[in-house]
């Protein structure tokens with residue numbers, strides 16, 4: 001398609017569309033609906049009931065069963081892409097080529113190759129491509145980041161981060177469990193959040209090499225499923241991993257151990273965590289609710305000086321959407337800084353983890 005002829009207008013009133021009305025799409029709708037000057041003009045999804053409910057709740061004038069039709073609507077400034085992972089790239093690229101700013105759900109795409117095409121499209125169009133990493137906006141993670149950035153742990157040299165569920169395969173037999181539609185299992189799904197907040201907490205070091213293993217022990221036997229997720233079950237088989245672990249060598253010598261599991265015999269049912277050892281202190285966050293339990297480990301000479309920092313409110317999707325809208329309103333200079341490349345880096349690391357697991361060796365990035 002030819003590059004968009006739309007002018008680079010910095011609009012204050014924004015017309016947005018949301019594609020996909022599962023759990024993720026609902027978070028985007030809720031968030032947009034609270035921002036002054038943002039009008040949700042269109043929604044697209046395959047479920048007639050969800051389209052009707054969204055149209056009524058948010059006074060949306062246009063509903064579509066096909067995302068292609070939504071993109072044809074005149075005057076759209078921005079869209080959210082909250083559909084299964086295999087559709088992130090085609091929808092985002094088509095929108096960017098029309099001059100429409102894009103907020104995509106995570107992971108950026110099924111793999112780095114598709115993610116790169118999205119980043120290239122954002123740069124060519126000169127439009128925003130943001131990716132929703134809502135968990136790094138948790139109040140407890142922000143408090144932990146504040147402590148690390150203030151030097152409370154000194155130089156971090158080892159960190160461990162995980163998101164683990166007992167029985168949390170997001171609907172056995174849905175697109176989530178089909179590698180062709182999802183690109184991967186828990187490593188791509190929730191591991192990408194873990195990788196995102198861990199790298200952010202550690203000051204965004206480059207990942208130099210990874211050594212990973214993946215397991216598929218419960219899902220293929222019909223175990224570990226959770227039907228409370230919004231995705232619909234189809235006849236897809238379970239073709240992804242249900243647990244993954246990866247050892248990452250980081251620039252500067254630090255190492256990071258990651259675990260991502262939808263299902264394993266463990267307690268508690270659903271837990272996210274982060275642990276760091278540094279030269280002057282350490283920290284541990286265990287999240288089973290909001291806020292999680294956060295401790296900073298320090299000493300003052302021979303005295304133990306451990307403490308729990310104050311934790312603020314969690315931003316989650318609202319924070320992501322507020323920042324996206326602010327970036328779109330900020331104009332061209334800011335648009336260049338929002339090209340999806342940070343999200344692409346995460347997906348490239350995950351690609352390397354899958355390659356390492358397949359080949360049974362360390363993979364350099």
Ligand SMILES: NC(=O)c1ccc[n+]([C@@H]2O[C@H](COP(=O)([O-])OP(=O)(O)OC[C@H]3O[C@@H](n4cnc5c(N)ncnc54)[C@H](O)[C@@H]3O)[C@@H](O)[C@H]2O)c1
Pocket residue numbers: 019020021022023024025044045046047050065066067081082083084085087105106107132133134189229230231232
């Ligand atoms: N950031 C988070 O915390 C978070 C949480 C859950 C899901 N997600 C991400 O959000 C995305 C969606 O996940 P979900 O759990 O909401 O999935 P879901 O299966 O519950 O919902 C997907 C939606 O996409 C729509 N859709 C599918 N194909 C379509 C098409 N061709 N045209 C128009 N609409 C179409 C479906 O009709 C449905 O409304 C995924 O990328 C997932 O990784 C992010």
